[in-house]
Amino acid sequence: MYDNPDGVMIGLEVHVQLNKLKTKVFCGCTTDYHNDPPNSHVCPVCLGLPGALPKINKKAVEAAIKVGLALNCKIEEHTQFYRKNYYYPDLPKGFQITQYDFPISSGGHIMIEGEDGEHRVGITRAHMEEDPGRLVHEGTIDKSKYTLIDYNRSGMALLEVVSDPDMRSPKEARRYLDKLRNILEYLDVFDGNLEGALRVDANISIMGGQRAEIKNISSHKGAERALLYEIVRQKNVLRRGGIVVLETRHFDEAREITMSMRSKEEAHDYRYFPEPDLVPLKISGWAPAIKETLPELPDARRLRFVEQYGITDDHAKALTSELKLAIFYENVAKKADPKTAAVWICDVLKGELNYRNLTIDSFKKEHMLSVIGLLASKKITEDGAVDIIRTLLDKGGSPDEIVAEKGLLKVEGDIVSTAAEEAIKENPQAVADFKAGKEKALNSLVGAVMKKTKGRADARAAREVLLGKLG
Template sequence: MVYENPDGVMVGLEIHVQLNKLATKLLCGCSTDYHTSEPNTHVCPVCMGLPGCLPVLNKRAVEYAIRIGLALNCEIVEQTQFHRKNYYYPDLPKGFQTTQYDYPIVSDGRVVIEGEDGEHVVRIRRAHMEEDPGRLMHMGSIDRSKGTLIDYNRSGMALIEIVSEPDMRSPREARRFLDKLRNILEYLDVFDSTLEGSMRVDANISIGGGDRTEVKNISSHKGAERALLYEIMRQKNIKRRGEEVVMETRHFDEARGVTISMRTKEEEHDYRYFPEPDLVPMRVGSWVDGILETLPELPDARRSRFISDYRMVDTHAKALTSDIRVADFYEEVASQVDPAAAAVWVSDVLKGELNYRDLTIASFTVEDMVKIIELVVGGKITEKGAVEIIRNILDEGGCPMGIVKEKGLLKVEGDVVDQAVEEVLKENPEALEDYFAGKEKSLNFLVGQVMKKTRGRADARSVREMMLEEIDKNYR
């Protein structure tokens, strides 16, 4: 199958990843633990850009950048250098941003995602280090704001800006790329995705080979997908009117689901890049081998190991390794119960219940999952009863055995089920006639009535077998 792209959609992303697992900022000693602090309390003369203050580079930030580059199958440059990117904006008090220009630390990589027509390669053009500006808080939407507040706590935080080639062909592929990238970064343990501002996206999009627009500072993966969907619609409408799409920078208003024009797109020469005189060039080529040895098992490698070691299907392996916390949770469960059963219950059932409630795997314990699987595999409760226990724990709390006793979920067998089967057949002669007439669904109805009488505590497969035996014995 070849994916057809009739509108010629081309999407490239610039992703700003905040290295918030560092103890201090990129160029000064201010703490990175600012997210719950009062505004403008994690600042110093360096990150505020006061005259005469000299930066000192955080070595671990450079190591993190190399780790990211290796995980993205990139080339690591032998020598890298910082530049000053000159522009004035209220969240940048010193009037320039310390960044990298023509010597980025990382380049020429690739990430494989699940595309519209199977596996799809997204090329990484470059990834470079830079400092984060402060945070602007508008009083209302950006185009209708009555005022703007500035918090400089974020100013100077270490960032990696990852720039892709325009290889994505739909908003869905863009979201999948972002999900895969976040997954890789979490495995590397270089950032915490749960913190505000940890990953921000600039999306570049064009259709039909026309001029591109850039949508700035999108704060979520879902928001990126929505912004791109809106831009495709907006650009197609412009072309239908016989007009040309203007190359510009736009803002995505999440509340209204629309993009808003901010300014015409700047070119590189507008920023007057020049080498940062207070930071010397760095030779980092000799660091690579040592850092490569410390890389953890990454998502694709873990997925392959799950398939080979635990004999699970690829869909389960993908679901379990798409979040490092879920993968760790599964391996703990699988070390205590049958790995195949654990794969089904964690990937298909537990993840579904968590997603429905917008909860994370931290909302459930390994001990409870192990106990539930043991009860099902041991024939003590039905699969329906197990799902009820999971839902009860998530919604109201409790422990598996306590819920089993409280709700009477122990599986019923023998005479109780026999009696229920006999009663259902006597009470539903029409359904029995339909079954004899060749309507297979009527048998499902009869089994369902037995499950209803036993309050879901009978095994559905066993009930079906008993039902057929009883029909053959007494109703033929």
């Protein structure tokens, strides 16, 4: 049981860009703009030109319902769009079309790995809105003489997922974000690697103070850092006898601190009212069919992996934490021993990928299968297998080529035997020590055997052979 000594309460508002849709949320402009010049994918609607009207993209609503269902939410009977009125240069209409009453979905939850085991985080609501344009500053925001606006992003479909204040530490917040992203990727509505794909506002309070809203967080790591900073800041304020006030703070990602925003910018009355240009959508009938199309989600897949492949829960969790990794694993597990595959993918390959900042896309399933095959037929040692994986990632090639090039084939038994005899002859002191009961002395003999065989011997086998000969 986690006792949460500071009474930390964290709730997150996550803006997810539904960037796997083909078109924007209210017009026919493409969502595939990331490699194109600024303002090259715009039209009267997403530029908010006078007289242009929004038209709802049904696929975006379907994607939003899909997410709502995956987050265990209730889907509204009717959903309605509202205008959120405020001025900002990236907002071409002077209002954002969003949802207020009657959001697409509400009242759900997801499970995360909490401070004390499985922890439930409530989902208040998940609603649709449009993305504004992107402001580009020359240099830094405070020194730039001018601001450029790119409206390519304007009108991208966003889903704002609002959680209950159920997280009790920055670590839990990060786990929540990981899990949410994981689910979204399984649903195939979202590519987390694109610019602006996921943005976070965090609400955090500690016992004895009011909450602060932290804006401008653009990564999971950033969220954790911002929250850690904020807890220290709020605790310091209270310790000095101060008051933690309700305010909006800006996260400076470079300096990893939060700063109070000027009150002028936070005193907003958004004057929500129903968007007259969009009629209410009756969506209750859509949900059952969409539910049918829901893929297997991370939690379900994890349970299945344990059951079907007999692997440990930790391995299953690691494998399902990324959709591509899970698919990779299953492809390998179909053709090789599933347990060995889990060990090598989770305990070796994943670490090597992380170390190099690579994704599973950089490794071929065929290569994993041949490495496991070589191990199973005892042709290479475990050290040799690690060497192959590293070489594949660093230089490429194929496992067979690497084995040949580096001479990694495991050596024959009689070579080990000869090397053991030589080692015994050349290290009389170690032999004497061993016979006098110093078990550790055996290690230096094993080392000598390994040296003589240039590491191609299996260390465990070398030990056996030595024991036999000393025996």
